[in-house]
Amino acid sequence: MDVFVKLFNLSFWEKFADFHGLLSMLSLILFGSGIILYFVVRKSNNFFSWFKNILLTLFIDLVLLDTAGLTVYIPYRAEGGPRTILKASEATAWYHTVIFEHKEFLAFAPPLIILTVYLVAKTLGSNFNDDSNSKLRKAVLFGLIASLVFVLIVAAEAVLVTKTAPVR
Numbered sequence: 001m002d003v004f005v006k007l008f009n010l011s012f013w014e015k016f017a018d019f020h021g022l023l024s025m026l027s028l029i030l031f032g033s034g035i036i037l038y039f040v041v042r043k044s045n046n047f048f049s050w051f052k053n054i055l056l057t058l059f060i061d062l063v064l065l066d067t068a069g070l071t072v073y074i075p076y077r078a079e080g081g082p083r084t085i086l087k088a089s090e091a092t093a094w095y096h097t098v099i100f101e102h103k104e105f106l107a108f109a110p111p112l113i114i115l116t117v118y119l120v121a122k123t124l125g126s127n128f129n130d131d132s133n134s135k136l137r138k139a140v141l142f143g144l145i146a147s148l149v150f151v152l153i154v155a156a157e158a159v160l161v162t163k164t165a166p167v168r
Contacts, residue, residue: 055118062111082165103157110147117143
């Protein structure tokens with residue numbers, strides 16, 4: 001019961017930041033599902049609609065993730081918030097000026113890449129496995145993996161900043 005009491009005593013922003021993290025973890029599950037389904041679809045086109053739906057769901061999750069991240073930016077920038085704490089020390093100022101700024105810009109790439117991947121896959125449709133579409137199929141897989149790498153980098157940077165100066 002003590003766990004629930006502590007959870008309910010978290011501030012709104014702490015809960016919202018945790019929701020943001022939940023969306024991030026969901027994206028990793030969807031990336032894994034998308035990559036697995038890519039190879040399943042290569043063997044059997046019967047699962048193509050699942051693959052397409054996972055890509056669309058992943059795109060929606062990434063948009064929500066970025067939107068939640070922009071919303072969490074409000075308490076991050078507030079006076080006395082994590083940004084102030086990071087910039088107050090020369091030892092941690094680079095967390096904001098380098099790590100956080102990099103994370104901020106890199107986070108916008110995955111939704112755009114996944115939207116493109118989804119549109120390519122949707123356009124190919126039942127012709128996804130045709131040999132003439134080999135380069136487009138490889139682009140779909142590359143887009144999925146590149147986006148996953150970007151999300152992993154952003155998540156690692158977010159954890160680094162959050163562990164140093166958490167949102168309250």
